[in-house]
Amino acid sequence: MDKYLEIIRIRFLMMLAYRTNYYTGIIIYIINIGAYYFLWKAIYGARGEVEGVSMVQMTTYIAIAWMARAFYFNNIDREIANDVRDGKVATELIRPYNYLLTKLMQALGEGLFRIFLFSLPGMIIVALIFPVNIPVEPELWFYFLVSITFSFIINTQINILTGLSSFFLMNNGGLIRAKRVLIDVFSGLVIPINLYPLWAQDIFKFLPFQSISYTPSMIFSKAFSYGELINALVMQGVWSLILILPIQIIWVYAKRKVIVQGG
Amino acid sequence: MSKIIEVNNLSKDYKITSSRSGLSGAFRDLFSRNYKHVTAVNDVSFHINRGEIVGYIGENGAGKSTTIKMLTGILTPSSGSIVINGMDPHKNREEYVKSIGVVFGQRSQLWWDIAVQESFRLLKKIYKVNDADYKRNMDLINSTLEIEGFLDQPVRKLSLGQRMRCELAAALIHNPQILFLDEPTIGLDVLVKMKIREFLKEINKEYKTTILLTTHDISDIEALCERVIMLDEGKIIYNGELESLRTSYAEGKEIVFEFKEKKAKAALEAATSSLPVTWSHLENDLKWIAKVHKNEISISDVMAAIVEKHEILDLKVREVALEEVIRKIYEEGIRNGQVS
Amino acid sequence: MHSVSVMLQYMAQYIKTRLQYRANLVIEFVSDLMFQGLNLIFILVVFGHTSNLNGWTRDEIIFIYGYFLIPFTLFISFFNIWDFNDRYIVNGELDRVLTRPVHSLFQVILERMELESLLGAITGFIVMGFAAARLNISLSLTDSLLFIPFVLGGTLVYAGIFVMIASIGFWSDARSSIMPMIYNIGNYGRYPVDIYNKAIRFVLTWVLPFAFVGMYPSAFFLHKKEWYTYAYLTPVMGILFFGLAILVWNTGIKRYRGSGS
Numbered sequence: 038m039d040k041y042l043e044i045i046r047i048r049f050l051m052m053l054a055y056r057t058n059y060y061t062g063i064i065i066y067i068i069n070i071g072a073y074y075f076l077w078k079a080i081y082g083a084r085g086e087v088e089g090v091s092m093v094q095m096t097t098y099i100a101i102a103w104m105a106r107a108f109y110f111n112n113i114d115r116e117i118a119n120d121v122r123d124g125k126v127a128t129e130l131i132r133p134y135n136y137l138l139t140k141l142m143q144a145l146g147e148g149l150f151r152i153f154l155f156s157l158p159g160m161i162i163v164a165l166i167f168p169v170n171i172p173v174e175p176e177l178w179f180y181f182l183v184s185i186t187f188s189f190i191i192n193t194q195i196n197i198l199t200g201l202s203s204f205f206l207m208n209n210g211g212l213i214r215a216k217r218v219l220i221d222v223f224s225g226l227v228i229p230i231n232l233y234p235l236w237a238q239d240i241f242k243f244l245p246f247q248s249i250s251y252t253p254s255m256i257f258s259k260a261f262s263y264g265e266l267i268n269a270l271v272m273q274g275v276w277s278l279i280l281i282l283p284i285q286i287i288w289v290y291a292k293r294k295v296i297v298q299g300g
Numbered sequence: 301m302s303k304i305i306e307v308n309n310l311s312k313d314y315k316i317t318s319s320r321s322g323l324s325g326a327f328r329d330l331f332s333r334n335y336k337h338v339t340a341v342n343d344v345s346f347h348i349n350r351g352e353i354v355g356y357i358g359e360n361g362a363g364k365s366t367t368i369k370m371l372t373g374i375l376t377p378s379s380g381s382i383v384i385n386g387m388d389p390h391k392n393r394e395e396y397v398k399s400i401g402v403v404f405g406q407r408s409q410l411w412w413d414i415a416v417q418e419s420f421r422l423l424k425k426i427y428k429v430n431d432a433d434y435k436r437n438m439d440l441i442n443s444t445l446e447i448e449g450f451l452d453q454p455v456r457k458l459s460l461g462q463r464m465r466c467e468l469a470a471a472l473i474h475n476p477q478i479l480f481l482d483e484p485t486i487g488l489d490v491l492v493k494m495k496i497r498e499f500l501k502e503i504n505k506e507y508k509t510t511i512l513l514t515t516h517d518i519s520d521i522e523a524l525c526e527r528v529i530m531l532d533e534g535k536i537i538y539n540g541e542l543e544s545l546r547t548s549y550a551e552g553k554e555i556v557f558e559f560k561e562k563k564a565k566a567a568l569e570a571a572t573s574s575l576p577v578t579w580s581h582l583e584n585d586l587k588w589i590a591k592v593h594k595n596e597i598s599i600s601d602v603m604a605a606i607v608e609k610h611e612i613l614d615l616k617v618r619e620v621a622l623e624e625v626i627r628k629i630y631e632e633g634i635r636n637g638q639v640s
Numbered sequence: 641m642h643s644v645s646v647m648l649q650y651m652a653q654y655i656k657t658r659l660q661y662r663a664n665l666v667i668e669f670v671s672d673l674m675f676q677g678l679n680l681i682f683i684l685v686v687f688g689h690t691s692n693l694n695g696w697t698r699d700e701i702i703f704i705y706g707y708f709l710i711p712f713t714l715f716i717s718f719f720n721i722w723d724f725n726d727r728y729i730v731n732g733e734l735d736r737v738l739t740r741p742v743h744s745l746f747q748v749i750l751e752r753m754e755l756e757s758l759l760g761a762i763t764g765f766i767v768m769g770f771a772a773a774r775l776n777i778s779l780s781l782t783d784s785l786l787f788i789p790f791v792l793g794g795t796l797v798y799a800g801i802f803v804m805i806a807s808i809g810f811w812s813d814a815r816s817s818i819m820p821m822i823y824n825i826g827n828y829g830r831y832p833v834d835i836y837n838k839a840i841r842f843v844l845t846w847v848l849p850f851a852f853v854g855m856y857p858s859a860f861f862l863h864k865k866e867w868y869t870y871a872y873l874t875p876v877m878g879i880l881f882f883g884l885a886i887l888v889w890n891t892g893i894k895r896y897r898g899s900g901s
Contacts, residue, residue, distance in 0.1 A: 061820075065821050068821065076693075082694070210664060210668070211664050214671040215671035218675045219674065222678045227682055233685055234685075234688060315899060372738075372739050373897075374739065375897050376894070376898050390897065397738075397741045402739040404735065407735070413657040414656055414657050454660075
């Protein structure tokens with residue numbers, strides 16, 4: 038376990054060395070939050086609420102959705118693809134650690150860095166610019182933290198799956214891009230899932246995407262009832278378990294491919 | 301002979317910026333920077349005649365690349381003048397570069413993913429080369445560089461040697477009057493190096509192409525150049541014939557003796573006391589080197605003097621390697637072509 | 641003209657290169673389509689809950705988005721200079737560019753173009769056509785004559801802004817993320833500017849005039865008379881900003897050649 042903690046620490050320090058990039062990152066996220074804020078403001082117009090969600094809740098939702106994205110977002114799909122392309126995977130496989138677990142830990146190191154140096158200051162700035170309502174109830178913060186941990190796990194699992202596709206595809210740059218778009222639309226980042234038509238919502242129930250952004254953002258903006266909240270958290274837990282299965286299966290095949298063809 | 305390159309009192313000062321730290325630093329850097337001044341090229345003057353091949357040599361950071369960049373119009377001089385082919389390289393860049401070819405050994409001119417011949421076609425278009433000239437040129441290039449076999453391969457699949465030959469061909473598609481080569485043989489094996497040298501001589505003879513090359517490989521210089529310009533800390537320290545560099549800086553020749561029995565230095569010195577020779581030890585008292593100081597005296601005098609008194613197994617006469625000469629010049633820091 | 645034939649040659653080379661990885665090209669097309677679809681889905685979902693956005697109907701907003709895609713994809717296809725600083729200045733590729741007898745910006749653009757993105761313009765036409773049919777908009781002769789200068793004007797506005805930002809690399813070697821920042825601001829231009837406050841509206845019109853890419857010219861084709869003056873300004877702003885960008889670029893090149901980075 039020690040070595041994985043070390044991996045987290047090293048990645049955290051690496052991110053710290055490039056921190057200037059993240060200051061502008063915060064500004065970019067604020068620009069995006071602004072774009073959706075003004076759109077929603079125009080949509081709300083004189084109306085008090087849309088689908089039971091007030092404007093302040095909506096603003097809070099947008100803000101926290103983006104700031105949570107800063108935490109769960111990572112590039113390990115691309116990193117895995119690069120390792121495969123450069124043939125580095127073969128050497129990684131003979132090292133005394135689990136390759137995928139290492140990637141997960143690196144992503145965690147990155148995520149922890151961003152939660153403290155990106156999301157936290159970012160959220161403070163956002164709260165100063167836009168009318169958001171930050172919850173004060175400790176139990177809500179607890180649920181929220183549990184929820185974004187699951188978000189991180191599920192998103193990273195999907196990234197690992199995308200990355201592993203590079204074992205079987207010559208060039209998976211397009212696939213990585215497509216996956217990113219897919220997650221932004223269907224995770225609830227740009228549109229809260231409850232605003233989609235009902236038939237679409239029914240489909241989304243069977244997909245892991247809404248567990249990534251919709252669940253934590255709804256918790257934070259107090260738009261979930263207690264029952265919905267527990268239900269959504271359980272779903273997140275279930276998804277993070279289910280996704281282990283395809284990863285393990287593909288990983289076994291991928292390793293076999295490396296051994297047979299030399300990567 | 302007519303001068304094709306004329307450089308007078310050329311200097312280049314760099315401002316080296318140091319970045320401030322942090323975001324506020326980055327923003328402040330946008331408006332005002334901290335500078336350090338460095339003179340890369342310092343009051344350099346020389347000229348090159350049409351059809352000459354000249355080696356431009358010096359240690360890393362001596363100012364070679366900076367000079368080449370100014371001569372090719374990439375950089376503008378801080379002061380001084382350059383006239384090449386009647387043009388000022390930095391005034392009318394687009395017109396000027398049509399008359400030159402440039403090869404940077406470390407950087408590719410070709411497009412990575414497409415077949416070499418496609419890159420050539422693109423360059424043919426860029427330089428407006430007509431079909432007849434293109435064909436004549438390519439035939440000459442092919443006959444020496446032998447690149448035909450891999451013209452249909454993308455650059456990324458070529459070996460370094462193959463790529464370098466193509467780079468050279470690419471720089472010559474428009475049959476430039478002047479060719480600038482910056483480290484053209486870096487990292488290449490002996491056979492490819494020889495092929496490239498042979499080719500450079502060929503186009504120099506056929507088209508009277510003037511060639512200026514920088515290199516760290518002295519054998520390039522020995523094979524190609526009659527004249528060298530040597531640079532140290534931005535100043536020219538030697539400008540002249542390669543041969544006279546060797547004779548005036550190198551102290552004659554060396555003879556390596558292998559004796560049958562062990563010898564003492566004193567005994568050898570006694571035998572050659574009337575001749576300008578210094579002895580040094582090579583290995584296990586059997587092998588000794590005699591350095592002959594003046595070229596005028598005959599080596600046979602030295603040999604005769606030794607053979608008369610000592611029995612020898614073997615002997616070798618060798619010229620002091622140019623590389624050694626050049627190393628010595630740098631170590632001793634000779635100024636302005638004066639023999640120390 | 642020489643530059644046109646050079647450009648065609650570059651394009652031919654580009655297509656040959658891209659065809660080497662056909663499978664990836666197809667996935668890229670699909671992900672581009674998905675990305676364009678994402679914005680459309682957003683508009684459709686939002687209008688499931690409201691009938692108008694500050695007086696603009698759903699089909700009008702869709703029309704603006706469809707129109708916007710045309711100059712935008714032209715920009716993306718030909719001015720893909722995101723990595724200019726890293727690739728050309730830090731890695732020194734600019735030296736090679738400067739030894740060739742073609743204008744440096746023109747070469748950089750030709751080397752970096754991504755023609756496959758042009759597919760987005762077709763999507764744009766389809767989306768716009770669909771919205772126009774639902775809105776019963778008829779194109780008069782003047783409309784169709786103005787279409788091209790409007791589209792080119794919008795493309796040049798985008799190109800001008802990003803060439804100017806890329807030129808910052810000539811002055812500052814600090815790795816900056818200004819480019820993605822401005823790129824995200826560009827998304828503001830896809831919606832009617834009157835949903836924003838005065839300060840943002842001013843910025844989108846005069847400072848980073850992204851409103852001229854999508855919204856102002858679309859308003860002309862939607863026959864919204866109150867925006868006509870702005871719409872007519874589109875080509876002017878395009879030429880102005882791009883001209884300024886070339887000026888900044890040339891100054892930057894001069895500086896680069898003075899300092900050698």
